[in-house]
Structure formats: C-alpha cells, structure tokens
Amino acid sequence: MGVLTQIALGVLTISFMTFVAFFGRLPALRHTPIAWMHRAIWVYIPSAILAIDQRLTSGRLTTSLGRFGTYVMYGRHPTVLIFFLLLLSVGEYMYLPGVWPRLSPVHKFFGAVFIVLPYLFLYLAAHSDPGVVTPASHARYMSHYPYDFALFHPGQTCRTCGLLKPPRSKHCSVCKRCVHKMDHHCVFINNCVGYGNQHWFLLLLLSTATLTSYGGALGLSAVSAAAQTQNPEFALWKPAGWSWREYVVLLTLGVQDDVGVGSVTLLALMTSPLVWGLLAYHVYLVYGGTTTNESMKWQDWQLEMDDGCAFRRALPADRAKDPRCEAPWTRWPVDAVQVLVRTEDGAPPAPTAGIGVGEWERVWRLRDVENLYDLGFWDNLVDVFVPNYPFRQATEAANADLERGKRRGKKASKAPRASSLVAAAT
Numbered sequence: 001m002g003v004l005t006q007i008a009l010g011v012l013t014i015s016f017m018t019f020v021a022f023f024g025r026l027p028a029l030r031h032t033p034i035a036w037m038h039r040a041i042w043v044y045i046p047s048a049i050l051a052i053d054q055r056l057t058s059g060r061l062t063t064s065l066g067r068f069g070t071y072v073m074y075g076r077h078p079t080v081l082i083f084f085l086l087l088l089s090v091g092e093y094m095y096l097p098g099v100w101p102r103l104s105p106v107h108k109f110f111g112a113v114f115i116v117l118p119y120l121f122l123y124l125a126a127h128s129d130p131g132v133v134t135p136a137s138h139a140r141y142m143s144h145y146p147y148d149f150a151l152f153h154p155g156q157t158c159r160t161c162g163l164l165k166p167p168r169s170k171h172c173s174v175c176k177r178c179v180h181k182m183d184h185h186c187v188f189i190n191n192c193v194g195y196g197n198q199h200w201f202l203l204l205l206l207s208t209a210t211l212t213s214y215g216g217a218l219g220l221s222a223v224s225a226a227a228q229t230q231n232p233e234f235a236l237w238k239p240a241g242w243s244w245r246e247y248v249v250l251l252t253l254g255v256q257d258d259v260g261v262g263s264v265t266l267l268a269l270m271t272s273p274l275v276w277g278l279l280a281y282h283v284y285l286v287y288g289g290t291t292t293n294e295s296m297k298w299q300d301w302q303l304e305m306d307d308g309c310a311f312r313r314a315l316p317a318d319r320a321k322d323p324r325c326e327a328p329w330t331r332w333p334v335d336a337v338q339v340l341v342r343t344e345d346g347a348p349p350a351p352t353a354g355i356g357v358g359e360w361e362r363v364w365r366l367r368d369v370e371n372l373y374d375l376g377f378w379d380n381l382v383d384v385f386v387p388n389y390p391f392r393q394a395t396e397a398a399n400a401d402l403e404r405g406k407r408r409g410k411k412a413s414k415a416p417r418a419s420s421l422v423a424a425a426t
Contacts, residue, residue, distance in 0.1 A: 017041075019274050030299065076174050080187040081126060088118060091267065094260035095215065099222050107218065114214050117207035122189065125201045130194035131180030133161065133169055141166040141180045142327040144195070144388075148372035149315065149355075150340035151297045155325040164325060168195075168373065170293050183282075183291040199385045202286075205279040212272035219265025227254030286384055289374025301340070302366055308346045310363045312338050313356040333391040336372055 024038020046062075053062040071077070092115060103111060133141055145167040147154045152167045160171055161178045170182035172192050181195035193201045220236060227234040227250045234254075238247045255262030285291060290298065304310040315337055321328055339356045340363070343349060348360040363369060374380065375391075382389050 019277075025296075076176075076190065078190045081122075081190040084122070084188050091264045095219065095264040098258040098261040099218055102222060102225075103218070111214070111218070114207070114211045118204060118211055121200055121204035121207050125186075125193075125197050125204050126189040126191050128191075128197040128200055130192040130198075131169075131182075131196040132175075132194075133158075133163055133166060133178040133180055135163070137180075138163055138166065139327075140388075141169065141195075143330050144168075144180070145332050145373065146330045146335050147326065149336045149338065150301070150369060150372075151294055154322065168291070168294070181291060182293050183285075184293065196387070199387075202279070202282055202384070205275060205282065209272060209275040209279050212268040212275060216265055216268035216272055219261055219268060222258070222261050223251070223254040223265060225254075226257035227251060229257075230254075286380050287377045289371055289380050294373075298366060298371075301342075301369070304342045305364050305366065308362060308364070309342050309344070310340065311343065311348055311360040312340045312363050312369065313358045313360050314338055315355065316357050319355075331388075331390050331392060332372075333375070334372060338370065340369060 020034055020037045020041060024034050024041070029035050029038075046066075050059065050062050053059055100108070100111075131137075131141065142164070147167045152165070156165045157163065158165055158171050158178050160176065163178065165178065166180055168181045169178050171178045172182065172185050174185045175192055179192045179194040181198070183193040183198060183201075185192050186201065189201065189204070191197065224234065224236050230253050231250055233239060234247075234250050238244070255266070285295065288295075301310060317337075339354065341349060341354055341360075348362065351359070375383070379391070383391075
C-alpha cells in the first residue's frame, strides 16, 4: 500500500468516524447504517467492554475511563476548540509556504479572505451570548415566540434555573443554563448554538467549507504541477490509455514533492464534504423553521403517532392568554391555533380535559400538524440573521393575521410542515 493510499484511508476513516460519533443521533439519520454505527460506538462496544471489565477489575477501569470520556465530550472546556484551532493553523502553516508563492494576486486576495473568516466567525460563535435566559433577559425572550402547544407549553419552569421556560428554550446540561431557541451544544465552539449566535455558527460552517474546498482545489493544482515535472502528459483526470498504476504512481510523486501541501490537500478534500453536509443540514433546519433540539422532539411525536397516542383539537380563536405564564404580545406574526397531546393508553382525552374546543382528533402523521415557527424559508432566514426583528408591531397584535407565512401584509409563502424534517428517515 503506497503512502498516498495510507494517508487517504487514514484521513477518510477519521473524518467518517468523527461524523458518525457526533451526528449519528440526528433524526434524519435514524434507521440508517450510520445510526447503527453510532449506537455501536456509544452503546454496544462500551457495553461489551464494561462486561469484560466487570470480570477483570470489577468495573474500576471503565468507571475511570467513563469519567474521563464524559469530561472530554460533555464537559465545558476548550479542548476540542483548541484542537480545531490547531487543525486550522498547523494545516495552514504546512500548506501556505509551498502554495502561496505560486498564486496569482487574485487568488492571494481571496485566499487571505477565506483564511481569516473562519477564525473571525469561530470567535464570534464561541464568544457571543447564545441566548442565555436570565432574569434580565427573560421578559424579552418571552416576547419573541408564542407557545405552540405541541413542543412547548406555557407554565413550565426549569427545575435548575428556577425560571419560567420561554418558548423554544432548553436547559443545557453542559453549560448548566437555559438557552433561548436552543439548537445544540457544540464542542467545537465550546458553547451552545442558540438564538444569539446561530447566525455566526452558520457563517462559521460556510466559511470553513469554502476554505477547505478552495484550499483543496488550489492544492490539487500544485500537486498536478509537481506530477507534470515527472511526466508532462499528467492530468488530474486520468488520461486515456493510461493504466491506473501509472496514474497513481505519478499522483503519489506529486503529493510527495511537498508533503505539507499534499497531506493538507488530501485532508481538505476529504473533510470538505463533511463540513458541507453539516452546513446543508442546518440550512435545511432553517428551511423547516426548526432546530436540532426541536427536530428530535418532532421525531418523538412521530413515534407517538405511530402508536396511535397523539391527539389534537383547535384552540379558541378568542383565547385569552394567561399573563402569569404567557407574554401578552409577541413579535411573531402567527399564534397557535391547535393543541397537541398524548395519552398513555391510546384512548382520546375526555372532552373536558385540557384546553381547546371541539372533539379530539387522532393524528397519524406529522404533515397534519402545523409548525408554528415556520414562516417560510426567507422569513426564517430573517429570524436567524436579524436578531429581534419585529415581524409585527405591538399595534398589530389585535388584528394579527393568523395565516402562516404572512409577515406585515406580505404575500404568504409556501412553508413546509414539520414532517419535512423526518420524511427521509420515516
């Protein structure tokens, strides 16, 4: 096995296992081989090791390793953040001396921009307030979104923070604090991704994906030029009539001409799809008007619907909000028009049980449930990139248009339902 093949397989294996370990729990990947591999990494293999350790050391070794692993993966420390910074900086240190002198002024300009942006957005994503719910910010976050009576219900108090939970908030067990519009806790930025820094996180993914793709393309050009010194007829696309052995040998020589450029180029090319894939997933979440945390909640509802234990009915059009647990006005242009509940035995709730009017209707599919937080892709983008955007003014609250997708009198946009996030997996 040649050096090029060994490097490629090593980088590919590390990239794939990193993807499986961190993102195998995503609802879109459930019922796939990636989800099974994630369970194997975090459940099956540890269980087997634990069983062996119980016989050998009565569990002392796995207990110590488990504490260390929990600290590394779930503790709030900058270890992974530092690793990410080292990966960027050391890779650029190995790559730039061999490539930079060959670049045209245009490539040097764009290269400098693409190098700087990931550091800038990494700092902003890691340093910004993700939307921590405190007594000072509580009233403001309560007025951002209405409760949808499906994923978020009024009157729920965080047992740790002691504050009434604003809609779309979640307590982070790593940061030990409630975060508004919580998406997930990201170890790469040592911070939660929430309402206050979601836009910086998306820009970090975009800039990193662009950097790896751009660097990989320029690196391939340098590798090709080095290989052409051995045979001027070499091209990145295998020339007609060449054997694969001859092509791979010359490509390996091109990589070995400058090991720093060649190895970083391979790393960039093999990690770039991973970053683009993560970016595409988060853009898809924005398109669906949801978050990673909420998409998992919707998947739980799908399981309840599969069991026939989910029911809905309409909320009164003139429902008066309880000022003790709901904001009397929110900037969101739509309000909840239905309530979704589950029962243990699959029987409909009593007509007088809970809020709402009319008969309880059994729900079998997520597509039959409206996602209150989905205004359509462009308005969802506005909500992410323009913090505190007033989708409606306080004077408009009394005559708010309840049709989804309308913002301040604009034409309604066609918005996907909650099931769009899990349709591929279910």
